[in-house]
Amino acid sequence: MDVWANYRKILHVDMDAFYASVEQRDDPSLMGKPVVVGGRPNSRGVVSAASYEARKYGIRSAMPVAEAARRCPSAVFLPVNGQKYREVSWQIRQIFLTYTPMVEPLSLDEAFLDVTGSTSLFGPADLIALTIKQRIQQELNLTASVGLACNKFLAKLASDLKKPDGFVVVHPNRIQEFLDPLTVERIWGVGEKTAKQLHNHNVKTVRDLRSLELKFLTKLFGSLGSQLYQLAQGIDDRPVESDRVVKSIGRETTFETDIADPDVLETTLLKLAVHVGRSLRKEALRGKTVTLKVRYADFRTLTRSRTLLRATDLDDVIYQEACSLLRELSLKQPLRLIGVTLSNLTDQIQNQLSLFEEPQLEKENLTKVLDSVKEKYGEKSITRARLL
Known part of the structure; x- marks a missing residue:
């Protein structure tokens, strides 16, 4: 059988x-x-x-x-x-x-x-x-x-x-034989802090963990305790999700030396915006919320976001909004890291334009041409002058 x-x-x-x-x-x-x-x-x-x-x-x-x-x-x-x-x-x-x-x-x-x-x-x-x-x-x-x-x-x-x-x-008939000798650190959700608490109760292996009662584990770890109890017995009912929803697409970079020069920072934002825009178009997605992330030398991290009237996948729009957010920060210290993310994503093409907005069709067509050139001849085959 x-x-x-x-x-x-x-x-x-x-x-x-x-x-x-x-x-x-x-x-x-x-x-x-x-x-x-x-x-x-x-x-x-x-x-x-x-x-x-x-x-x-x-x-x-x-x-x-x-x-x-x-x-x-x-x-x-x-x-x-x-x-x-x-x-x-x-x-x-x-x-x-x-x-x-x-x-x-x-x-x-x-x-x-x-x-x-x-x-x-x-x-x-x-x-x-x-x-x-x-x-x-x-x-x-x-x-x-x-x-x-x-x-x-x-x-x-x-x-x-x-x-x-x-x-x-x-x-399937040898699950506990497989699990029991493993260390508790192998269980999802058991990080350094949780492992230390378990060790304090003389729990070193999955076999040790399995010997504990559900009530004791939930008292010790709350909802995590219930998860540990299930996993120690090899129970996991989550399905394989073939259509995982992408919630955001972003890029960031860490500078080799801290940067304060606005021109360098904005050029970096352009490079990141181009990557984000290309990724969006490959996934047939557009986003409405642009988020700028910066990190100072002391690792203090700030984020600023703006939601657009129309979802976009255009590099220029992402870049302009990111630059605007950067200028609003009025940086007083050099940056260690900078990043751009687009969220609030949709796969629906929104054609309704503002009465005062320049039609985007020409820009979108040009972007498609540039994408097709890069797809055929490589990412470095064509680029913006500012990124040379």
Whole structure:
């Protein structure tokens, strides 16, 4: 009898050291070397990805690049090439969609897939998982780790256990055997503070956590306690959501040295607005609320927002509003970071113009032409003079 017969078949696919692996693939001289993606060693950025060679030195994502350089001075430090990673991510997603429309991306490098309804066409779930891994390897020359389980929580745990290039199956009749030896830090929602509280009650493993009563956990952690109780037993009923709603699209940048020059700040805003506008158009979205984010050298962060009369996806409109918000701030200190976000999104094209508003059709047509040129010849094929 098939033990999976009455259960969902959920995959979690997680690319291995994604950004760094793409860079190593595209430059074979980097193979076998510690590679850190995030910026130059003397920059103030953070690590976006580290190759497995770099991880041997304790380098991890979100670590300051300067700290990574201190730990491994011989590492190769590269800037983040977001456009390239997005293109590869799109190629990976096309492979996923070959086997199921139920794909829930979590980021560029990981996604949940529900293949419950796909087994009649493509065979058992473990065969589908292995086929996806093989296609990613053969077609894109990259490796992925995959977890297969009856829910999202277990599948994500499984994909992380044997990285890189791992494949772990959690059988429905062996869930506790899989979970019990794991440390409580593996449970979603257990951060440093929660783990410390659990350790104080001599709870170190999932088996220890499972021995606690629901009433005790809810008294200790409130609603989180109920979640911990469920997850310790491998219970997670959340569906794979194939049409996740995008709530906002934004870009930000951290300067290598603090910037006070208004011209430099506005040029940076133009660059960010162009990226945001392009992302909106790729998703067929428009937004009404422009938000400016700034961070001072002392890490004090401010945001200012303005809601437009009409939803837009035009770079110039986003840029002009962001500049207006920046000028209203009357900055008295240099900035460490600046960012632009568009929210209040809609996929409905709004054609009604204000009586006093210049028609947008000409600008929209020009934008479409520029997008098509970049799509065909690359992002750097055409750009604004101010960004040269």
